[in-house]
Amino acid sequence: MALSDLDLNRRILVVYVGGTIGMRQSADGLSPQRDLPTALAVKLAPWGGQLPLFSIESLDEPIDSAEAEPADWLRIARHIAERCNRYDGFVILHGTDTMAYTASALGFMLRGIDQPVIVTGAQVPLETPGSDALDNVVSALTFAACPALSGVGLAFDRVLYRGCRTTKVSSSDFAGFDSPNHPPLARLDDSLSIDAEAVKQPDTGGLAFELPDQFGATVLSLRVVPGMQPALLDALLDLGPQGLILECYGSGTVPGLGGRMLGFLERAMNRGVVVVALSQALHGGVRLGTYAAGSALVKAGVIDGRDLTFEAAFTKLHHLLAQGLPSAAVRGAFTRNLTGECRE
Known part of the structure; x- marks a missing residue:
């Protein structure tokens, strides 16, 4: 032009x-x-x-x-x-x-x-x-x-x-x-x-604005690292988050910590915490079904964050949690591409 x-x-x-x-x-x-x-x-x-x-x-x-x-x-x-x-x-x-x-x-x-x-x-x-x-x-x-x-x-x-x-x-x-x-x-x-293809956006069904009354949820992040101490998991849950971003290795793997990681995720799910997996890698995102360790996360109820940036995942969780929806509804809404933030 x-x-x-x-x-x-x-x-x-x-x-x-x-x-x-x-x-x-x-x-x-x-x-x-x-x-x-x-x-x-x-x-x-x-x-x-x-x-x-x-x-x-x-x-x-x-x-x-x-x-x-x-x-x-x-x-x-x-x-x-x-x-x-x-x-x-x-x-x-x-x-x-x-x-x-x-x-x-x-x-x-x-x-x-x-x-x-x-x-x-x-x-x-x-x-x-x-x-x-x-x-x-x-x-x-x-x-x-x-x-x-x-x-x-x-x-x-x-x-x-x-x-x-x-x-x-x-x-x-x-x-x-x-x-x-x-x-x-x-x-x-x-x-x-x-870029005519890049500017295309998902159909919002006529929705123009979705401004909450306030933001009040606690959204935390957990970045896995070599030698992670299991006690960190319990300390994080004690903070009472409603949303959690799990920053995984590569396409979506985490250390098992002798079964402590899956136990932590199960406790988080039982408390209604919405857990989203992202990749620490800048390009590509997560694909939780690629490795057995990633499949275990899916079975535990962790959401595949695909190629979301950390910033998009963090604000998307805040946005959905601010609407007062039950955790199951937040989980369902999070998997949808709302405004072009992730791959389909």
Whole structure:
């Protein structure tokens, strides 16, 4: 698609929620600034008619993304939902540390949304020389002006990914994010190239928004490692989780620990804990039927998380548990591809 085919009459709301992009040096190090909308508007002024119509605002209390909580996902989703009738798209400026979590959570809460919601940020603050911030914002606005794009995406280093497929892969490189098991939706170079197959989304049956009243579940993770101490299993159950992500080796194997692992999983199931298996490998995901050890997990009631990212599995569990469903219903809903987060 030529850049001349973009709809520059679209009205895009840019919302700063916090993060490195808007930080400024203080006596204690980098901290969020409150006047980012003004500073960003000045930086964008030379782009003039090359971008869609936009306005910039900030949440009342910008946060360091390391302090982000599930309640913040809901606050951002509500901010968008309350304004979706007044804008043709949204750009969310967010810190990189938990950006993939927020993008994934928004994908579940706003599934079916007709407008593009592009989450972006920066590895270097906007006002620091050599920053990637302005380029990322310009790219996000350009993607938001494309009529062929909708739903929640994450834009970084001129690449647009499906939000619920992303993970942070570098703490310093400008190409800080990737979508390991799904191709990018679009790329911006001299022109805008879109992957027509990648942008396809599951049918939501007309559902537009699914915002819970609050997030209150406890979702924990257990990463298996060589020499794992069995006492850790009991300690984890004592925390009373409603959801658990089991980070397995390879395609879905775990140490038996002399029968303690399966016993732990059986106790978890009896308590109604929803247990999902993921792979520690970045590419490929789990296939629990590949090895006998994986088949044992299936028999124990563990859900095959397929090629979900950790961020998508974590936010999907939170999203489903927040709806007050019984664990059996959560398990059933988790196996469905809700918003393009996993392979069919």
